[in-house]
Amino acid sequence: MSERQLYRIPKRVLTTVLALAAVGSLTRCTGPDADQLSSGPVEIRIPSDWRFADAQPPVSARNGVVSSTDEYASQAGLDILQAGGNAVDAAIATHFALAVVNPSAGNIGGGGFMIVRMADGTKLALNFREKAPLAAYQDMFLDEHGNVTGSALTGARAPGVPGSVMGMWQAHRRFGSLPWEDLLQPAIGLADGHVLEERLASSLSGAGESLREFTSTAEIFLPGGKVPQLGEVFRQTDLAATLRRVAAEGPDDFYRGKTADLILAEMKRGDGLITREDLQIYTAEWVEPVVIDYRGYKIISMAPPSSGGATMGEIAHILEGHDLRALGFHTPEMIHLYTEAAKLAYADRNTYLGDPKFVTMPLTRMTSTEYAAERRAMIDITRATPSSEINPGMGEPPIESPETTHYSVVDGEGNAVSVTTTIRSGFGSRLTVTGAGFLLNETQGDFATKPGFPNSQGLVTGFNNAVGPERRPLSSMTPTIVEDPSGRLFFVTGSPGGGTIINTVFQTISNLVDFDMNIVEAVNAPRIHHQHLPDELRYEQGGLDAETITALRALGHNLVERTSQGDVQAIMAMPDGSYQAWSDLRRGGRALGY
Secondary structure: OOOEEEOOOOOOOOOOHHHHHHHOOOOEOOOOOHHHOOOOOOOEEEEOOOOOOOOOOOEEEOOEEEEEOOHHHHHHHHHHHHOOOOHHHHHHHHHHHHHHHOOOOOOOOOEEEEEEEOOOOOEEEEEEOOEOOOOOOOOOOEOOOOOEOHHHOOOOOOOOEOOHHHHHHHHHHHHOOOOHHHHHHHHHHHHHOEEOOHHHHHHHHHHHHHHHOOHHHHHHHOHHHOOOOOOOEEOOHHHHHHHHHHHHHOHHHHHHOHHHHHHHHHHHHHOOOOOHHHHHHOOOEEEOOEEEEEOOEEEEEOOOOEOHHHHHHHHHHHHOOOOHHHHOEOOHHHHHHHHHHHHHHHHHHHHHOOOOOOOOOOHHHHOOHHHHHHHHOOOEOOOOOOHHHHOOOOOOOOOOOOOOEEEEEEEOOOOEEEEEEEOOOOOOOOOEOOOOOOEOOOHHHHOEOOOOOEOOOOOEOOHHHEOOOOOOOOEOOOOEEEEOOOOOEEEEEOOOOHHHHHHHHHHHHHHHHOOOOOHHHHHHOOOEEOOOOOOOEEEEOOOOOHHHHHHHHHOOOOEEEEOOOOOOEEEEEOOOOOEEEEEOOOOOOEEEEO
16 A cells, blocks of 8 residues: 555445456446445545645635636735625636736637626526637638648637627626726736746746747737746736726727727738627627536536536536445546546537537436436446447547636625636637737637547537537536535636546546545545547546556556646635635646635
């Protein structure tokens, strides 16, 4: 046992999967009844040298808390809470601050999803995902040989119509309490100039030569032709002016006014597709969230075009038939079952999901317990089912990009907001709107630019996610809020990470519900990922011990080690009415509260 760390004594000793296979005692998975689920201590199996294993106290607060990928942005949200704003006000302030201090992911040139759970019980989802321009068409990113070109990823043809400004405006109109212009002041101050901290300095340095592709981008992010250094004052004058206009005029400026004119001028220079009509007709939409029952808890997550809620629902319902607690955290048995459930759910995600305005999806069936039982019966306890046997002929994709950002907010009244936003890959299309100071997204790369083949993030989707005018591409972004069995606020969470997001979010929830972890343990614990294609079980560097790896390989899993997975920003409501928060150590965010 020297290679692993046991935080708790297991309730009972279980035989290994290999032993079960050897005696042939079980070949198909069957689930326990609810009253057969184990209770008491649970085994937490983590390698002793796991780099995020240090026990640290969470951030504790009673009046409000913000957890984001950047301390400046979290402080912006906290300032609004302390000024009397509610969770939605603080979320808007955090969102615009991220556009300044985390331009590679949080950006007004992109879009995303918001989950809101108000203290009065109101639960809503806001879709401010980007839309394809009216001129978009199915084969627009294919050359004469039918191969995908790079224009889906960089330059003026890559962006969808940005949704962030309209999304924040709609959130404020429905739930905001402080004046709109007040909520943008922290971001304006940061754009006027702030001391460069480690995260942004590292991001700019890592982007390197890619920021030189477009002059408008290089002039802002490489002032004087050099990468800004840690501790320098970094100014974004054009972005500050844009934010001032948006503060004064709201979305009218961005979609109809001077900022719109600057976007259209950039489209003209780069032969882009976004037109004045595209900007004027853009809308953000309130929709009903996907609500999943999991062991008495209610998981409230995003509906399509997010694939998060439905896919997470299928995984949850498949696993609900198993006593994960009895198996123990990250034992070979537990990982095998989780991986097989994820394969099945991602296969359905990739086949059926898309923009609900344009395709019909079997969402009710996909998230039902009856369908989950059918899928659960396909799991073989003695072997990993090859992905080709689940859904053959879909190709072998590369590894996905991790860029996107998430933040979570809760106020003293119990209003909660979970937001995931993106410009897709790091620094999006690499194209900055000249005179406006913000990068445009490359969201059109999230479409099935060639249905049945992998996109640049390694996800294989079909014709339900094909490029088309006014379509919103399928996304893995999974902002989520959880209620406990009594209906009270329990957990607010989300993560960036491309195709890994769904698995990251659900594993964090399961760590709390199934394995009795506290919020720090739940976020810090090692993660695994399988997205059906490629047929790879990916695990974080140092996250599995040698014994577990050997057992999983013997079952037929193709294990691939990766550096890290996700960047969770989480808040947990405590029984005494206070909150605990934790920002993932993997990428250096910060939770703040008071």
